[in-house]
Amino acid sequence: MPNDSTIRATIETVIRQVADESGKDLAADFGEETVLLESGLDSLDFAIVVARLEQELEFDPFSADSNPWYPRTYADLVRAYESLGR
Amino acid sequence: MQLIDLFEDVPADRLLWAISPDEEYTASQLRAWCIHSRQTLLDLRGKKVAVLATGDFDLALMLLCLDGWAESLTLLTAGSDQISDAICASGCEVLLVRQQMEFAPPIPVRVAPPFSLNVPNASNEALLDQHCRTRWVLSSSGTTGQPKLISHSLSSLVRTVSRDLDRGSNFVWGSLYHVSSFAGIQVLLQSWFAGSKLVFSVAGVPLSKRIASFAACGCNALSATPTLWRVLMMSDHGGLRLRQVTLGGEIADQAILDALRARFRDANLVHIFASTEAGVGFSVRDGREGFPARLLIEPPNGVRLRVDAQGHLWLKPLNSDQRLAHGKQELRDEDGFIDTGDVVELVGDRYQFRGRSTGAINVGGRKVHPQEVESWLLRYPGVRLARVSAKKNPIMGSIVQATVVLSEGCDGASPDFKSGLTRFCREHLEPYKIPAILRVAESIPVSDTGKIART
Numbered sequence: 001m002p003n004d005s006t007i008r009a010t011i012e013t014v015i016r017q018v019a020d021e022s023g024k025d026l027a028a029d030f031g032e033e034t035v036l037l038e039s040g041l042d043s044l045d046f047a048i049v050v051a052r053l054e055q056e057l058e059f060d061p062f063s064a065d066s067n068p069w070y071p072r073t074y075a076d077l078v079r080a081y082e083s084l085g086r
Numbered sequence: 087m088q089l090i091d092l093f094e095d096v097p098a099d100r101l102l103w104a105i106s107p108d109e110e111y112t113a114s115q116l117r118a119w120c121i122h123s124r125q126t127l128l129d130l131r132g133k134k135v136a137v138l139a140t141g142d143f144d145l146a147l148m149l150l151c152l153d154g155w156a157e158s159l160t161l162l163t164a165g166s167d168q169i170s171d172a173i174c175a176s177g178c179e180v181l182l183v184r185q186q187m188e189f190a191p192p193i194p195v196r197v198a199p200p201f202s203l204n205v206p207n208a209s210n211e212a213l214l215d216q217h218c219r220t221r222w223v224l225s226s227s228g229t230t231g232q233p234k235l236i237s238h239s240l241s242s243l244v245r246t247v248s249r250d251l252d253r254g255s256n257f258v259w260g261s262l263y264h265v266s267s268f269a270g271i272q273v274l275l276q277s278w279f280a281g282s283k284l285v286f287s288v289a290g291v292p293l294s295k296r297i298a299s300f301a302a303c304g305c306n307a308l309s310a311t312p313t314l315w316r317v318l319m320m321s322d323h324g325g326l327r328l329r330q331v332t333l334g335g336e337i338a339d340q341a342i343l344d345a346l347r348a349r350f351r352d353a354n355l356v357h358i359f360a361s362t363e364a365g366v367g368f369s370v371r372d373g374r375e376g377f378p379a380r381l382l383i384e385p386p387n388g389v390r391l392r393v394d395a396q397g398h399l400w401l402k403p404l405n406s407d408q409r410l411a412h413g414k415q416e417l418r419d420e421d422g423f424i425d426t427g428d429v430v431e432l433v434g435d436r437y438q439f440r441g442r443s444t445g446a447i448n449v450g451g452r453k454v455h456p457q458e459v460e461s462w463l464l465r466y467p468g469v470r471l472a473r474v475s476a477k478k479n480p481i482m483g484s485i486v487q488a489t490v491v492l493s494e495g496c497d498g499a500s501p502d503f504k505s506g507l508t509r510f511c512r513e514h515l516e517p518y519k520i521p522a523i524l525r526v527a528e529s530i531p532v533s534d535t536g537k538i539a540r541t
Contacts, residue, residue, distance in 0.1 A: 021508060022517065036320060037294075043317045044450065047482040048522040055523065062341065062480035069345055070319040070481075 002057060004082050011078055014052045018045050032075040039074070059084055087241050088154025088216045089278065093117045096251055096281045104285045105143055107302045115203055116150065117214075122205035123151040123198070124213040127182075130156055130196065131217050136178040138162040138169065139198075142265040143286040144184045146274055148198055149265075152182070153240060154216040160223040160235070161266040164289075172225055176235055224268050236417075243271065245404070246387055247279045254280030257330060259307045260300035261286050262314055269335050272360065273309050282307070294321045301325030309358075311335040312342045313450035313482050319345055320481075333357040335451050336483045337439040340375045347373055359426075367401050367426075376430075376438040390423070397429045398443055441476060441484075449518045450482040459521065462514050463488060466507050468496035473530045477523060488521035491530055498526030 026040045054060040061080040071077040098114035135156040139145040160176040181195045221237045259277040263270035277284040285303040287296045307330035331353045338357040359367040368386035370377045388404035400423040430437040447454040456474035463472035471491035476484040492498045511520045
Protein backbone atom coordinates (compact mmCIF):
# COMPACT_ATOMS: atom_id res chain seq x y z
CA MET A 1 0.00 0.00 0.00
CA PRO A 2 1.40 3.44 -0.84
CA ASN A 3 2.01 5.72 2.16
CA ASP A 4 0.34 9.10 2.75
CA SER A 5 3.05 11.21 1.19
CA THR A 6 3.14 9.01 -1.93
CA ILE A 7 -0.64 9.25 -2.19
CA ARG A 8 -0.63 13.04 -1.85
CA ALA A 9 2.17 13.38 -4.43
CA THR A 10 0.35 11.07 -6.86
CA ILE A 11 -2.91 13.01 -6.53
CA GLU A 12 -1.18 16.32 -7.16
CA THR A 13 0.73 14.95 -10.16
CA VAL A 14 -2.46 13.55 -11.72
CA ILE A 15 -4.40 16.80 -11.16
CA ARG A 16 -1.61 18.82 -12.82
CA GLN A 17 -1.39 16.30 -15.66
CA VAL A 18 -5.15 16.48 -16.33
CA ALA A 19 -5.07 20.31 -16.19
CA ASP A 20 -2.19 20.29 -18.64
CA GLU A 21 -3.95 17.92 -21.06
CA SER A 22 -7.14 19.99 -20.96
CA GLY A 23 -5.18 23.19 -21.52
CA LYS A 24 -6.45 24.67 -18.23
CA ASP A 25 -4.66 26.64 -15.53
CA LEU A 26 -5.01 25.56 -11.92
CA ALA A 27 -5.93 28.38 -9.53
CA ALA A 28 -2.74 30.22 -8.53
CA ASP A 29 -3.48 29.66 -4.83
CA PHE A 30 -4.35 25.97 -5.28
CA GLY A 31 -4.06 24.34 -1.86
CA GLU A 32 -5.78 22.46 0.95
CA GLU A 33 -8.89 24.64 1.15
CA THR A 34 -9.38 25.11 -2.60
CA VAL A 35 -12.92 24.10 -3.58
CA LEU A 36 -12.32 21.50 -6.30
CA LEU A 37 -14.91 22.86 -8.72
CA GLU A 38 -13.47 26.37 -8.34
CA SER A 39 -9.88 25.24 -8.93
CA GLY A 40 -9.95 25.79 -12.70
CA LEU A 41 -10.95 22.19 -13.43
CA ASP A 42 -14.55 21.06 -13.97
CA SER A 43 -16.47 17.93 -13.00
CA LEU A 44 -15.36 16.05 -16.14
CA ASP A 45 -11.71 16.80 -15.29
CA PHE A 46 -12.20 15.44 -11.76
CA ALA A 47 -13.94 12.37 -13.17
CA ILE A 48 -10.75 11.78 -15.18
CA VAL A 49 -8.57 12.45 -12.12
CA VAL A 50 -10.48 9.81 -10.10
CA ALA A 51 -10.25 7.28 -12.97
CA ARG A 52 -6.50 7.84 -13.41
CA LEU A 53 -5.92 7.59 -9.65
CA GLU A 54 -7.74 4.28 -9.65
CA GLN A 55 -5.21 3.07 -12.21
CA GLU A 56 -2.23 4.45 -10.31
CA LEU A 57 -3.25 3.56 -6.75
CA GLU A 58 -5.46 0.57 -7.61
CA PHE A 59 -8.40 1.74 -5.52
CA ASP A 60 -11.27 4.20 -5.77
CA PRO A 61 -12.48 5.48 -2.40
CA PHE A 62 -15.75 6.84 -3.85
CA SER A 63 -16.95 3.51 -5.18
CA ALA A 64 -15.67 1.56 -2.18
CA ASP A 65 -17.03 3.80 0.55
CA SER A 66 -20.02 2.37 2.36
CA ASN A 67 -20.89 5.83 3.65
CA PRO A 68 -21.04 7.81 0.43
CA TRP A 69 -19.98 11.41 0.29
CA TYR A 70 -18.46 13.73 -2.27
CA PRO A 71 -15.30 15.79 -1.75
CA ARG A 72 -15.69 19.55 -1.79
CA THR A 73 -12.12 20.73 -1.20
CA TYR A 74 -8.69 19.44 -2.16
CA ALA A 75 -8.14 18.44 1.49
CA ASP A 76 -11.37 16.33 1.37
CA LEU A 77 -10.12 14.59 -1.76
CA VAL A 78 -6.70 13.77 -0.30
CA ARG A 79 -8.26 12.59 2.96
CA ALA A 80 -10.54 10.16 1.09
CA TYR A 81 -7.56 8.47 -0.55
CA GLU A 82 -5.36 8.55 2.54
CA SER A 83 -8.00 7.03 4.81
CA LEU A 84 -8.54 4.12 2.45
CA GLY A 85 -4.87 3.80 1.59
CA ARG A 86 -3.95 3.11 5.20
CA MET B 87 -56.13 21.35 -23.32
CA GLN B 88 -53.52 24.08 -23.46
CA LEU B 89 -51.02 25.53 -20.99
CA ILE B 90 -53.00 28.69 -20.37
CA ASP B 91 -56.02 26.70 -19.16
CA LEU B 92 -54.30 26.90 -15.77
CA PHE B 93 -55.27 30.58 -15.52
CA GLU B 94 -58.90 29.55 -15.07
CA ASP B 95 -58.15 27.55 -11.92
CA VAL B 96 -55.19 29.16 -10.21
CA PRO B 97 -55.54 32.25 -7.97
CA ALA B 98 -54.60 35.37 -9.95
CA ASP B 99 -51.97 36.45 -7.42
CA ARG B 100 -50.20 33.04 -7.24
CA LEU B 101 -46.51 33.47 -8.05
CA LEU B 102 -45.72 31.06 -10.87
CA TRP B 103 -42.44 31.99 -12.52
CA ALA B 104 -39.31 33.62 -11.11
CA ILE B 105 -35.79 34.44 -12.23
CA SER B 106 -34.59 35.97 -8.95
CA PRO B 107 -36.23 37.17 -5.69
CA ASP B 108 -36.79 40.56 -7.41
CA GLU B 109 -38.26 39.12 -10.59
CA GLU B 110 -41.23 36.95 -9.64
CA TYR B 111 -44.40 36.93 -11.72
CA THR B 112 -47.99 36.09 -10.86
CA ALA B 113 -50.56 34.17 -12.86
CA SER B 114 -52.37 37.38 -13.83
CA GLN B 115 -49.15 39.05 -15.04
CA LEU B 116 -48.28 36.02 -17.19
CA ARG B 117 -51.86 35.90 -18.46
CA ALA B 118 -51.79 39.54 -19.56
CA TRP B 119 -48.46 39.03 -21.28
CA CYS B 120 -49.80 35.96 -23.04
CA ILE B 121 -52.74 37.89 -24.54
CA HIS B 122 -50.36 40.63 -25.65
CA SER B 123 -47.86 38.28 -27.26
CA ARG B 124 -50.57 36.32 -29.10
CA GLN B 125 -51.78 39.65 -30.46
CA THR B 126 -48.23 40.37 -31.64
CA LEU B 127 -47.79 36.90 -33.11
CA LEU B 128 -51.21 36.61 -34.77
CA ASP B 129 -49.62 35.36 -37.98
CA LEU B 130 -48.16 32.31 -36.21
CA ARG B 131 -51.63 30.94 -35.50
CA GLY B 132 -51.92 27.44 -36.97
CA LYS B 133 -48.31 27.44 -38.16
CA LYS B 134 -45.54 24.91 -37.60
CA VAL B 135 -43.14 26.91 -35.47
CA ALA B 136 -39.59 26.15 -34.37
CA VAL B 137 -38.58 27.95 -31.17
CA LEU B 138 -35.06 28.83 -30.08
CA ALA B 139 -33.92 30.85 -27.07
CA THR B 140 -30.74 30.90 -25.02
CA GLY B 141 -32.60 31.75 -21.84
CA ASP B 142 -34.97 29.25 -20.26
CA PHE B 143 -37.41 31.95 -19.14
CA ASP B 144 -37.65 33.31 -22.70
CA LEU B 145 -38.23 29.83 -24.07
CA ALA B 146 -40.90 29.08 -21.47
CA LEU B 147 -42.71 32.32 -22.41
CA MET B 148 -42.72 31.26 -26.07
CA LEU B 149 -44.22 27.90 -25.12
CA LEU B 150 -46.86 29.55 -22.95
CA CYS B 151 -47.87 31.86 -25.80
CA LEU B 152 -47.79 29.31 -28.63
CA ASP B 153 -49.20 26.15 -27.04
CA GLY B 154 -52.79 25.98 -28.29
CA TRP B 155 -51.92 28.64 -30.86
CA ALA B 156 -49.40 27.05 -33.26
CA GLU B 157 -49.98 23.72 -35.02
CA SER B 158 -46.66 22.39 -33.75
CA LEU B 159 -43.78 23.61 -31.61
CA THR B 160 -40.32 22.25 -32.33
CA LEU B 161 -37.94 22.93 -29.45
CA LEU B 162 -34.46 23.60 -30.76
CA THR B 163 -31.43 23.46 -28.51
CA ALA B 164 -29.39 26.65 -28.45
CA GLY B 165 -25.73 26.07 -29.22
CA SER B 166 -26.35 22.86 -31.14
CA ASP B 167 -24.50 22.62 -34.46
CA GLN B 168 -27.44 20.72 -35.91
CA ILE B 169 -30.05 23.47 -35.71
CA SER B 170 -30.44 23.84 -39.48
CA ASP B 171 -30.74 20.05 -39.91
CA ALA B 172 -33.39 19.90 -37.20
CA ILE B 173 -35.34 22.80 -38.76
CA CYS B 174 -35.33 21.09 -42.17
CA ALA B 175 -36.28 17.69 -40.71
CA SER B 176 -39.15 19.17 -38.69
CA GLY B 177 -40.86 20.79 -41.67
CA CYS B 178 -41.34 24.00 -39.66
CA GLU B 179 -42.54 27.10 -41.50
CA VAL B 180 -41.15 29.78 -39.25
CA LEU B 181 -38.46 30.14 -36.57
CA LEU B 182 -39.28 32.18 -33.47
CA VAL B 183 -36.27 33.60 -31.61
CA ARG B 184 -35.65 36.19 -28.90
CA GLN B 185 -32.65 37.78 -30.60
CA GLN B 186 -31.52 37.75 -34.20
CA MET B 187 -29.30 34.75 -34.83
CA GLU B 188 -25.77 34.76 -36.17
CA PHE B 189 -26.53 31.97 -38.62
CA ALA B 190 -28.94 32.11 -41.56
CA PRO B 191 -31.74 29.61 -40.94
CA PRO B 192 -33.43 27.98 -43.95
CA ILE B 193 -36.89 29.39 -43.02
CA PRO B 194 -38.23 32.89 -42.17
CA VAL B 195 -37.38 34.22 -38.71
CA ARG B 196 -39.63 36.13 -36.28
CA VAL B 197 -38.39 37.87 -33.16
CA ALA B 198 -40.60 37.27 -30.11
CA PRO B 199 -41.71 40.30 -28.06
CA PRO B 200 -39.67 40.86 -24.88
CA PHE B 201 -41.36 40.08 -21.58
CA SER B 202 -42.94 43.14 -20.03
CA LEU B 203 -45.36 43.90 -17.20
CA ASN B 204 -46.72 46.93 -19.07
CA VAL B 205 -48.66 45.36 -21.87
CA PRO B 206 -51.36 47.09 -23.90
CA ASN B 207 -54.46 45.34 -25.31
CA ALA B 208 -54.54 42.81 -22.51
CA SER B 209 -58.31 42.84 -22.61
CA ASN B 210 -58.84 40.79 -25.74
CA GLU B 211 -59.87 37.61 -23.93
CA ALA B 212 -60.75 35.81 -27.16
CA LEU B 213 -57.04 35.48 -27.81
CA LEU B 214 -56.86 32.96 -24.96
CA ASP B 215 -59.15 30.53 -26.80
CA GLN B 216 -57.51 27.36 -27.97
CA HIS B 217 -56.86 27.37 -31.70
CA CYS B 218 -54.97 24.08 -32.17
CA ARG B 219 -54.07 20.92 -30.33
CA THR B 220 -50.42 21.81 -30.56
CA ARG B 221 -47.92 18.99 -31.09
CA TRP B 222 -44.71 19.37 -29.09
CA VAL B 223 -41.67 18.16 -31.04
CA LEU B 224 -38.56 17.33 -29.03
CA SER B 225 -35.27 16.04 -30.33
CA SER B 226 -33.34 13.06 -29.09
CA SER B 227 -29.86 12.18 -30.27
CA GLY B 228 -30.20 9.15 -32.57
CA THR B 229 -27.69 6.32 -32.79
CA THR B 230 -25.80 7.92 -35.64
CA GLY B 231 -25.59 11.21 -33.81
CA GLN B 232 -28.27 12.73 -36.06
CA PRO B 233 -31.14 14.18 -34.05
CA LYS B 234 -34.34 12.17 -34.00
CA LEU B 235 -37.52 14.27 -33.70
CA ILE B 236 -40.29 12.89 -31.51
CA SER B 237 -43.72 14.49 -31.52
CA HIS B 238 -45.88 14.50 -28.36
CA SER B 239 -49.24 15.95 -27.42
CA LEU B 240 -49.47 18.11 -24.32
CA SER B 241 -51.91 15.68 -22.72
CA SER B 242 -49.52 12.75 -23.07
CA LEU B 243 -46.66 14.86 -21.66
CA VAL B 244 -48.67 15.72 -18.56
CA ARG B 245 -50.25 12.30 -18.08
CA THR B 246 -48.62 11.67 -14.69
CA VAL B 247 -48.58 15.29 -13.54
CA SER B 248 -50.42 16.08 -10.33
CA ARG B 249 -52.91 18.94 -10.61
CA ASP B 250 -53.50 19.44 -6.94
CA LEU B 251 -53.17 23.24 -6.76
CA ASP B 252 -53.33 23.30 -2.94
CA ARG B 253 -50.53 20.81 -2.57
CA GLY B 254 -48.67 22.52 -5.44
CA SER B 255 -48.61 25.81 -3.53
CA ASN B 256 -46.21 24.19 -1.02
CA PHE B 257 -43.53 23.51 -3.62
CA VAL B 258 -41.03 25.80 -5.32
CA TRP B 259 -39.14 24.10 -8.14
CA GLY B 260 -35.73 25.06 -9.48
CA SER B 261 -35.04 24.54 -13.16
CA LEU B 262 -31.60 22.99 -13.67
CA TYR B 263 -32.24 21.32 -17.02
CA HIS B 264 -32.54 23.32 -20.20
CA VAL B 265 -36.23 23.83 -20.91
CA SER B 266 -35.63 22.51 -24.46
CA SER B 267 -34.79 19.03 -23.11
CA PHE B 268 -37.33 16.35 -22.30
CA ALA B 269 -36.41 16.48 -18.61
CA GLY B 270 -36.61 20.28 -18.63
CA ILE B 271 -40.10 20.11 -20.15
CA GLN B 272 -41.15 17.67 -17.44
CA VAL B 273 -40.09 20.08 -14.67
CA LEU B 274 -41.80 22.99 -16.44
CA LEU B 275 -45.09 21.12 -16.91
CA GLN B 276 -45.07 19.47 -13.51
CA SER B 277 -44.62 22.76 -11.68
CA TRP B 278 -47.03 24.59 -14.00
CA PHE B 279 -50.03 22.29 -13.68
CA ALA B 280 -49.55 21.93 -9.93
CA GLY B 281 -49.52 25.72 -9.68
CA SER B 282 -46.07 25.63 -8.06
CA LYS B 283 -43.54 28.42 -8.44
CA LEU B 284 -40.70 27.61 -10.85
CA VAL B 285 -37.37 29.41 -10.56
CA PHE B 286 -35.50 29.56 -13.86
CA SER B 287 -31.74 29.42 -14.28
CA VAL B 288 -30.06 32.26 -16.07
CA ALA B 289 -27.87 31.05 -18.96
CA GLY B 290 -24.13 31.07 -18.30
CA VAL B 291 -24.40 31.46 -14.51
CA PRO B 292 -22.23 28.97 -12.56
CA LEU B 293 -24.03 26.24 -10.63
CA SER B 294 -23.13 27.60 -7.18
CA LYS B 295 -24.73 30.97 -8.02
CA ARG B 296 -27.81 29.30 -9.48
CA ILE B 297 -28.21 27.25 -6.31
CA ALA B 298 -27.86 30.41 -4.22
CA SER B 299 -30.55 32.10 -6.33
CA PHE B 300 -32.83 29.05 -5.96
CA ALA B 301 -32.35 29.13 -2.19
CA ALA B 302 -33.12 32.88 -2.10
CA CYS B 303 -36.38 32.23 -4.00
CA GLY B 304 -37.38 29.52 -1.50
CA CYS B 305 -36.73 26.56 -3.81
CA ASN B 306 -37.57 23.27 -2.07
CA ALA B 307 -37.85 20.89 -5.04
CA LEU B 308 -35.16 20.05 -7.58
CA SER B 309 -34.79 17.63 -10.44
CA ALA B 310 -31.35 16.89 -11.89
CA THR B 311 -29.23 14.17 -13.43
CA PRO B 312 -27.23 12.04 -10.99
CA THR B 313 -24.09 13.77 -12.31
CA LEU B 314 -25.49 17.20 -11.57
CA TRP B 315 -26.48 16.01 -8.09
CA ARG B 316 -22.91 14.81 -7.52
CA VAL B 317 -21.59 18.18 -8.68
CA LEU B 318 -24.07 19.85 -6.35
CA MET B 319 -22.86 17.70 -3.45
CA MET B 320 -19.28 18.79 -4.27
CA SER B 321 -20.36 22.46 -4.22
CA ASP B 322 -21.64 24.74 -1.52
CA HIS B 323 -25.34 23.99 -1.24
CA GLY B 324 -25.80 25.15 2.34
CA GLY B 325 -28.87 27.27 1.72
CA LEU B 326 -30.99 24.58 0.08
CA ARG B 327 -33.78 22.99 2.12
CA LEU B 328 -35.29 20.37 -0.15
CA ARG B 329 -38.57 18.51 0.29
CA GLN B 330 -38.40 16.91 -3.13
CA VAL B 331 -35.25 15.41 -4.71
CA THR B 332 -35.72 13.97 -8.20
CA LEU B 333 -33.10 12.19 -10.31
CA GLY B 334 -33.41 11.33 -14.00
CA GLY B 335 -31.66 11.18 -17.36
CA GLU B 336 -28.92 8.78 -16.28
CA ILE B 337 -28.54 5.68 -14.18
CA ALA B 338 -28.98 6.59 -10.51
CA ASP B 339 -26.43 4.56 -8.52
CA GLN B 340 -26.79 3.61 -4.87
CA ALA B 341 -23.95 5.93 -3.80
CA ILE B 342 -25.68 9.11 -4.98
CA LEU B 343 -29.08 7.94 -3.66
CA ASP B 344 -27.52 7.27 -0.24
CA ALA B 345 -25.63 10.57 -0.21
CA LEU B 346 -28.81 12.51 -1.04
CA ARG B 347 -30.81 10.61 1.56
CA ALA B 348 -28.17 11.50 4.17
CA ARG B 349 -28.07 15.17 3.14
CA PHE B 350 -31.81 15.79 2.62
CA ARG B 351 -33.29 13.53 5.30
CA ASP B 352 -36.89 14.69 5.06
CA ALA B 353 -37.16 14.92 1.28
CA ASN B 354 -39.10 12.63 -1.05
CA LEU B 355 -36.31 10.91 -2.96
CA VAL B 356 -37.44 9.82 -6.42
CA HIS B 357 -35.56 8.52 -9.42
CA ILE B 358 -37.56 8.62 -12.58
CA PHE B 359 -37.30 6.71 -15.78
CA ALA B 360 -38.39 8.61 -18.87
CA SER B 361 -37.04 9.17 -22.35
CA THR B 362 -37.83 11.38 -25.31
CA GLU B 363 -38.91 8.28 -27.28
CA ALA B 364 -40.91 6.44 -24.63
CA GLY B 365 -42.18 9.59 -22.97
CA VAL B 366 -43.06 9.56 -19.30
CA GLY B 367 -42.19 6.16 -17.87
CA PHE B 368 -42.24 5.38 -14.17
CA SER B 369 -40.64 6.48 -10.95
CA VAL B 370 -38.95 4.60 -8.11
CA ARG B 371 -39.42 5.92 -4.58
CA ASP B 372 -37.73 3.42 -2.28
CA GLY B 373 -34.26 5.01 -2.47
CA ARG B 374 -32.69 1.91 -3.99
CA GLU B 375 -30.96 1.75 -7.38
CA GLY B 376 -32.70 -0.02 -10.27
CA PHE B 377 -36.38 -0.94 -10.02
CA PRO B 378 -38.37 -3.76 -8.36
CA ALA B 379 -38.99 -6.75 -10.65
CA ARG B 380 -42.65 -6.77 -9.58
CA LEU B 381 -43.22 -3.66 -11.74
CA LEU B 382 -43.33 -6.10 -14.69
CA ILE B 383 -46.54 -7.60 -13.30
CA GLU B 384 -47.86 -4.52 -11.48
CA PRO B 385 -47.72 -1.73 -14.10
CA PRO B 386 -46.78 1.54 -12.34
CA ASN B 387 -49.42 4.20 -13.19
CA GLY B 388 -50.62 1.93 -15.98
CA VAL B 389 -47.23 1.88 -17.75
CA ARG B 390 -46.49 -1.69 -18.80
CA LEU B 391 -42.90 -2.94 -18.71
CA ARG B 392 -41.33 -5.81 -20.60
CA VAL B 393 -37.76 -7.14 -20.72
CA ASP B 394 -36.82 -9.11 -23.85
CA ALA B 395 -34.28 -11.92 -24.27
CA GLN B 396 -31.51 -9.43 -24.98
CA GLY B 397 -32.27 -7.61 -21.74
CA HIS B 398 -33.81 -4.57 -23.51
CA LEU B 399 -36.37 -2.72 -21.45
CA TRP B 400 -39.60 -2.02 -23.38
CA LEU B 401 -42.35 0.30 -22.19
CA LYS B 402 -45.99 0.62 -23.13
CA PRO B 403 -47.23 3.94 -21.84
CA LEU B 404 -50.94 4.34 -21.20
CA ASN B 405 -52.73 6.66 -23.65
CA SER B 406 -49.58 8.07 -25.12
CA ASP B 407 -49.44 9.26 -28.68
CA GLN B 408 -45.83 10.18 -29.33
CA ARG B 409 -44.46 9.37 -32.77
CA LEU B 410 -41.50 10.14 -34.95
CA ALA B 411 -42.12 13.58 -36.38
CA HIS B 412 -40.82 12.45 -39.76
CA GLY B 413 -39.78 9.25 -41.47
CA LYS B 414 -41.51 5.92 -41.84
CA GLN B 415 -39.81 4.08 -39.03
CA GLU B 416 -42.34 2.91 -36.45
CA LEU B 417 -41.63 3.74 -32.81
CA ARG B 418 -43.74 0.86 -31.45
CA ASP B 419 -43.91 -2.90 -32.01
CA GLU B 420 -47.24 -4.57 -32.88
CA ASP B 421 -48.22 -4.74 -29.19
CA GLY B 422 -47.66 -1.03 -28.69
CA PHE B 423 -44.38 -1.34 -26.76
CA ILE B 424 -41.47 1.04 -27.36
CA ASP B 425 -37.85 -0.19 -27.06
CA THR B 426 -36.14 2.18 -24.63
CA GLY B 427 -32.70 0.99 -25.80
CA ASP B 428 -31.70 0.48 -22.17
CA VAL B 429 -30.27 -2.86 -21.15
CA VAL B 430 -31.29 -4.22 -17.74
CA GLU B 431 -30.30 -7.25 -15.71
CA LEU B 432 -32.24 -9.06 -12.98
CA VAL B 433 -30.25 -9.13 -9.73
CA GLY B 434 -32.23 -10.68 -6.88
CA ASP B 435 -35.65 -9.05 -6.87
CA ARG B 436 -34.61 -5.93 -8.80
CA TYR B 437 -33.64 -4.98 -12.31
CA GLN B 438 -30.42 -2.96 -12.57
CA PHE B 439 -29.53 -0.74 -15.54
CA ARG B 440 -26.48 -1.89 -17.48
CA GLY B 441 -26.18 0.78 -20.20
CA ARG B 442 -27.44 1.37 -23.74
CA SER B 443 -28.00 -1.40 -26.28
CA THR B 444 -26.19 0.66 -28.92
CA GLY B 445 -23.12 0.76 -26.69
CA ALA B 446 -23.64 4.53 -26.37
CA ILE B 447 -21.84 5.88 -23.33
CA ASN B 448 -23.67 8.33 -21.07
CA VAL B 449 -21.05 10.79 -19.80
CA GLY B 450 -22.85 12.93 -17.26
CA GLY B 451 -26.03 12.95 -19.36
CA ARG B 452 -24.30 13.44 -22.73
CA LYS B 453 -24.23 10.56 -25.17
CA VAL B 454 -21.02 9.33 -26.77
CA HIS B 455 -21.13 6.82 -29.63
CA PRO B 456 -18.09 4.51 -29.41
CA GLN B 457 -17.90 4.24 -33.21
CA GLU B 458 -17.34 7.97 -33.59
CA VAL B 459 -14.40 7.97 -31.16
CA GLU B 460 -13.00 4.76 -32.66
CA SER B 461 -13.08 6.28 -36.15
CA TRP B 462 -10.83 9.13 -34.96
CA LEU B 463 -8.45 6.83 -33.07
CA LEU B 464 -8.05 4.75 -36.25
CA ARG B 465 -6.99 7.81 -38.20
CA TYR B 466 -3.95 8.30 -35.98
CA PRO B 467 -0.74 6.91 -37.45
CA GLY B 468 0.15 3.54 -35.96
CA VAL B 469 -3.33 2.63 -34.63
CA ARG B 470 -4.55 -0.58 -36.25
CA LEU B 471 -7.59 -1.48 -34.09
CA ALA B 472 -9.54 0.52 -31.54
CA ARG B 473 -12.26 -0.36 -29.06
CA VAL B 474 -14.05 2.32 -27.07
CA SER B 475 -16.21 1.47 -24.08
CA ALA B 476 -17.71 2.92 -20.92
CA LYS B 477 -15.86 2.94 -17.63
CA LYS B 478 -17.99 3.38 -14.53
CA ASN B 479 -17.19 6.63 -12.75
CA PRO B 480 -18.27 7.94 -9.35
CA ILE B 481 -18.63 11.55 -10.62
CA MET B 482 -19.91 11.42 -14.23
CA GLY B 483 -21.64 8.01 -14.09
CA SER B 484 -19.43 6.82 -16.95
CA ILE B 485 -16.39 8.06 -18.80
CA VAL B 486 -14.84 6.97 -22.08
CA GLN B 487 -11.98 4.48 -22.15
CA ALA B 488 -10.17 3.10 -25.19
CA THR B 489 -7.99 0.14 -26.01
CA VAL B 490 -5.86 0.31 -29.13
CA VAL B 491 -3.80 -2.27 -31.01
CA LEU B 492 -0.79 -0.80 -32.81
CA SER B 493 0.97 -1.57 -36.06
CA GLU B 494 4.27 -3.38 -35.85
CA GLY B 495 7.17 -1.12 -35.03
CA CYS B 496 5.01 1.48 -33.26
CA ASP B 497 6.14 2.06 -29.68
CA GLY B 498 2.98 2.33 -27.60
CA ALA B 499 4.95 2.39 -24.39
CA SER B 500 6.54 5.75 -25.14
CA PRO B 501 4.87 8.67 -23.35
CA ASP B 502 4.99 10.62 -26.62
CA PHE B 503 2.66 8.14 -28.29
CA LYS B 504 -0.15 8.46 -25.72
CA SER B 505 0.13 12.22 -25.37
CA GLY B 506 0.22 12.60 -29.17
CA LEU B 507 -2.91 10.48 -29.55
CA THR B 508 -4.71 12.40 -26.79
CA ARG B 509 -3.76 15.70 -28.42
CA PHE B 510 -5.05 14.43 -31.77
CA CYS B 511 -8.38 13.47 -30.15
CA ARG B 512 -8.61 16.90 -28.53
CA GLU B 513 -8.33 18.53 -31.96
CA HIS B 514 -11.27 16.54 -33.32
CA LEU B 515 -13.57 15.59 -30.44
CA GLU B 516 -15.46 17.42 -27.69
CA PRO B 517 -13.78 17.01 -24.26
CA TYR B 518 -16.31 14.50 -22.89
CA LYS B 519 -15.71 12.18 -25.90
CA ILE B 520 -11.93 11.99 -25.47
CA PRO B 521 -10.80 8.69 -23.92
CA ALA B 522 -9.83 9.44 -20.32
CA ILE B 523 -8.10 6.09 -20.04
CA LEU B 524 -6.03 4.81 -22.95
CA ARG B 525 -4.60 1.30 -23.02
CA VAL B 526 -2.36 -0.37 -25.56
CA ALA B 527 -3.06 -4.09 -26.06
CA GLU B 528 -1.79 -6.95 -28.21
CA SER B 529 -5.28 -7.76 -29.49
CA ILE B 530 -8.96 -6.83 -29.21
CA PRO B 531 -11.77 -9.42 -29.25
CA VAL B 532 -13.61 -9.49 -32.59
CA SER B 533 -17.09 -11.03 -32.95
CA ASP B 534 -18.12 -13.75 -35.42
CA THR B 535 -19.32 -11.07 -37.81
CA GLY B 536 -15.91 -9.45 -37.81
CA LYS B 537 -16.96 -6.48 -35.68
CA ILE B 538 -15.34 -5.21 -32.52
CA ALA B 539 -17.07 -7.12 -29.69
CA ARG B 540 -19.07 -4.65 -27.62
CA THR B 541 -19.82 -6.74 -24.58
